[in-house]
Amino acid sequence: MRAIALYARATEGFDGRVAHTLEVLRTAASEHATRIVQATSLGAEDMVITDLIARHRVPIAIATLETGKLHDETVALVPRIEARYGLAVEVFKPVTESVVHFVRTNGERAMYESIDLRKACCGIRKLEPLARMLAGSSAWVTGLRREQSDTRAVVPFSEPDDKGRIKFSPLADWSWADVWHYIQLHDVPFNPLHDQFMPSIGCAPCTRAIAVGEPFRAGRWWWEDEKAKECGLHVKDAPVSMIGASA
Numbered sequence: 001m002r003a004i005a006l007y008a009r010a011t012e013g014f015d016g017r018v019a020h021t022l023e024v025l026r027t028a029a030s031e032h033a034t035r036i037v038q039a040t041s042l043g044a045e046d047m048v049i050t051d052l053i054a055r056h057r058v059p060i061a062i063a064t065l066e067t068g069k070l071h072d073e074t075v076a077l078v079p080r081i082e083a084r085y086g087l088a089v090e091v092f093k094p095v096t097e098s099v100v101h102f103v104r105t106n107g108e109r110a111m112y113e114s115i116d117l118r119k120a121c122c123g124i125r126k127l128e129p130l131a132r133m134l135a136g137s138s139a140w141v142t143g144l145r146r147e148q149s150d151t152r153a154v155v156p157f158s159e160p161d162d163k164g165r166i167k168f169s170p171l172a173d174w175s176w177a178d179v180w181h182y183i184q185l186h187d188v189p190f191n192p193l194h195d196q197f198m199p200s201i202g203c204a205p206c207t208r209a210i211a212v213g214e215p216f217r218a219g220r221w222w223w224e225d226e227k228a229k230e231c232g233l234h235v236k237d238a239p240v241s242m243i244g245a246s247a
C-alpha cells in the first residue's frame, strides 16, 4: 500500500508548522552562513527539509552518507534530488581500507553478532564519514522528530552537539501524517521502500519492514534491546570509534 494513502493527513496547525520550519531554516542559514549543512538520511523527513531548502532557496548545503550498505532505492535518491531541484548533494563514503579490514576480521554479518561489533560497523561506515562531512561547519540540520521514539520525545528545534556545533531539527514537532501530507502536497520524491512498510530506513542489513502496530523504529536493529538503538549520530559525547550511528 502506498505510504501517501496510508499516512498523509491534513491536521490542525499544519501550515503553522511548515512556516515555523521555514523560519528555523532561514534563521539557521543566516546565523551560520556557508557553514551549515543538511545531513540528509534521504528518509521522508529529510526529503521534506530538502524540498523546503530548494523551494525557498535557503542557502544550506546538502550532504549524505553512503555507507556501502544502503538499498539501491536509497542510493538512487541522490540523482533524483539533483535532477529535481538542481542542487548538488555531496556524498561521503567510509574509508575503503577500514571497511575491508573490518569485514575481513569480523565478517559481513558482524552487526548481528554483538552490539559492540554493530557499533563498530556504524563507527566506520557512518560516524567517521559524518565527522568529515561536518568538519568546518558550525551547524547541521537533521530530520529528527519527537514522535519517532521515546528517546527523541524531547528533541528541541536546536541544541549544541558534543562538538559545540548547533544541531537544528526543524521538524521536531511534526507528526508522521504532517510529513506525508507535505510530500503529497508538493510531490516530493521519496524512497519507494516507504511503500513497503519501512518508515525508518537505514542500511539494508539493519532495516526491515514493520508490522501494523509496531513502533516507528521497530525495523531498525530489531534484534537489539530497545535502549541500545539510539546511536552515534544523535548521541552526545559518543567516541567515534565506539558507537553506532543512525539517522
Ligand code: SF4
Pocket (backbone or CB within 6 Å): 067, 069, 111, 118, 119, 121, 122, 123, 125, 126, 202, 203, 204, 205, 206, 244, 245
Ligand atoms: S546500520 Fe548496520 S550496516 Fe549500516 S553501518 Fe550500522 S551496523 Fe553497519
